[in-house]
Amino acid sequence: MTSPLEQKKIRIAGPSVVTANRTWDGIVVYRTAARAWSAELSEAAIVRNSEEAKALLAEAVADDVGAIGPYIAPVQIGADGRIVPGNLREQIRRTGVTIGQPAQV
């Protein structure tokens, strides 16, 4: 799971989204086609080539108040159109830690 912090060149091999963390609380968000951020991956704008990815990322970077650290992440799109994370890192960001958390007390 190469860290996106090491992502230098924008090359995408398949459908991708732009993801970041919301500024005020840090939660995982995705850039939507409506030039906004959503916590739902299903609402993410899908890009399919480097040009689209660059454009979406540039727009996301410009919204510095809304979210921080935007980057391009791979996704897979099922036959039913459902968007799922494209690697383990993004799956963990999407669904949470793979371990039980201590009970909230």
Next chain:
Amino acid sequence: MYAYDEIDRTLVNERVSEFRDQVKRRLSGELTEDEFKILRLQNGVYLQLHAYMFRVAIPYGTLATNQLRALAHVARKYDRGYGHFTTRQNIQFNWIKLAELPDALEDLAKVGIHAMQTSGNNMRNVTSDQWAGVAPGEIEDPRIWSELIRQHTTLHPEFSFLPRKFKIAITASDHDRAAIKIHDIGLRLIRNEKGETGFEVLVGGGLGRTPFIAKTIKHFVHGRDILSYIEAILRVYNQYGRRDNIYKARIKILVHELGIEKFSREVEEEWQQIRNSSLQIDDEVIEDIRSRFTYPAYEKLPHMPDELRQAAADPDFEAWRKNSVAPHKVQGYSIVTISLKPTGGPPGDATAKQMDALADLADQYSFGEIRVGHEQNLALPHVAKRDLPALWKALDKLGLATPNVNLITDIIACPGLDYCSLANARSIPIAQELTRRFANHELANLIGRLHINISGCINACGHHHVGHIGILGVEKNGEEVYQITIGGRADENATLGTLIGPGVKFDEVADVVEDVVEAYLALRERPEELFMDTVKRLGVEPFKERVYATR
């Protein structure tokens, strides 16, 4: 315990106000993330996978009970009810909201806790032996010197924008529990032939991408000269350290490239210019710091009280006592290590409920004091031996009496890919599976002292290079792969482990560790021969053969 003075209290409070204003300006858009990032890092705030992560300093690993309760409060009010103790005497909260961070910092400041020097390219939280001040045979309490360095380096402009982060650890005992040889500067408190207190100074240790064991740069620096000597090292580092390449910016690279002889000549030259300056410490300054460390009014107690004699009949108590209880410098007292490594649990995590309850137990049994060790366990430093049975029962109810200190399930692990934005692979699930595999105490005891360290990336926060068995998670073709090393150690005989072969998949790691352990049990000459002794005697080949013969 150490009592902060008015200067420290003012500094901590001012820092909260300053950060509150910075957060407000960030959220309003007045500050960009690029402008804000360095400010948040100076207050221990990282961005991780799921949220911001807030790292709080526990200088030299000493906590008062009101401070531990404040950490529990932050966990409960601002986070998800738990915290994670790190390998450098800090605690991390994983789910904190930026908008609420100033309030959390303010709540901590009320009990003298802060997050300064927990991130960024500055002098980090000075760490020390978690048994400082109570370990039999230590030269003197190393926290006195840790505090001196903390005071000198906190917000020191020359140390706030270094080429990279900079870590110092201090020990005063023959057995190094502070892992000084894997620090940028390691200090070993000693006495010279005249009986004067000073330090053996080591430099250039560190793990990460390019691991090095620290080298001795000077065999004796008098205590009064230690600040000037450290400053001389930092000046040379500041002058020559690489700022153009993050992977070559740590002092270990500079020491390696210059060679220790040339580096020490440069330091010596610098030192001669400043050693007789205001950096030379007056005895009164040390005495003032020494006087601010208070020690309990110990009672005169028997070496073997009746309560302990009676409890010895209980095998569960004895199992715990044998690996969790250590000798104290005062007769009738013990140091108790609290394992934060329950079977199936994430190493180093403690819930708010456990922290609160432990604070109560520390008030009742340990003169209100708790310690944090780099092994991600806690300790009660002043427990009367007569109280050990009652303390054990209370800890057991809290899930804090796992009898595995220094055994194979006392695993050091970084947060890994479950939390960390730098990680390539998961660490915690590997640790959890290993604690299940070796949950049988009799088996763990049969194996004896064996330290497993797990890191989820090459940055090595889990100190895998110095694990007796080290596990490093990497990514290969989109999959988690784990490299296994053996023979590392972090103590006074620190050495780096040796890679035994190709990486193995996530679900094979526990099997490989079992193979290594089975090989050790078969190869050792007698039960007293520890894993590390067997590795030293035979090298890694027999282990390699065992692991890869069928893979």
